[in-house]
Amino acid sequence: MEEQKNTVVHIVDDEDSVRAAASFLLEMEGYSVRTWQRGTHFLAAAADEPLGCVIMDLRMPEMDGLEVQRRLHEAELYFPIIMLTGHGDIGTTVAAMKNGAVDFLVKPFERETLLTAVENSWSLFNDGGARRQRAVRAGALVQKLTPREKDVLSGLTMGLPNKHIALQLGISPRTVEIHRANLMSKLQTRSLSDALRVAFSAGVGRQMD
Template structure:
């Protein structure tokens, strides 16, 4: 996934700063969108599926720390970098505690910002991949029959076929048949791969 696939959202109340950052990042191959207030960005954030954030700390409507806190509460957190002026380090640390990936003190060199944004873009791309894989796994689980889902629950719990068979009132051979079928539907080549795939998901019948 290249840089243009992830949109860098710039939130800053100063138009000159927004335009300067946008020019720098666009020239470096990033896709960019600017927002003049944190409130404007918050309205759009829940719909963003592949993006990262650059935000100033000190803004008149909502400061950078509060912006990150609200994103986190809303479940709309993005890989974020905060830009801080002299004397704002304590606020920057608070931003990190609220999920910021990095903070950059003014004045900063173009290379420092580009490197940091590169890391944020890579993290955003990884999150998109993870989300897509999770959704695909949920769809595959949804394609299982009730009995296959019951067998899957037992398999993931580490139960041997005989125990699963006893609990479900079927033969161990029938469990093997269901197990082979669900492995195919889940597109899992091995038991460890199946377990990794569904760990943390609700696979109960």
């Protein structure tokens, strides 16, 4: 593996099988992996831990991933965070991305999806100049959208499913699906997390916070 700017990965998940599987895949790629069974455990030790990518489950006993993320920020501990989520948690994960998470993965995740997310996490999190450049590019991409596509994108940034966006806009769910496919093509994105990243970089949805 090529030398990376940061090779430490913290896995925070209460499921033994998830920690074991993710650790195995990442260690095979040369990463140094540290695992944590609870968000509270990681939070208590974070100040003394090496800075690195954090793969954190959204739903955990004692304290969920959003609260861990919030408390890390309060303590000025800025780890690039990838949230692990179930299919029913997308709305909450959107909130995590608004609060600084760099990506999210839906369980169960594929090997290549995990590795790509980890490889991208540090560059997405760091470098203010690159972040400004992404904001300019994101704004230009968003300007290519039609007004209705922008409406659908705004709904996605709020974590709304297609049927709720359809109800809000007075159109059919199928029409929302078409607009969603078109806007993702225009934004040059392949996944919802990529589309959200472009939207947030361009400032879409921030007026709804």
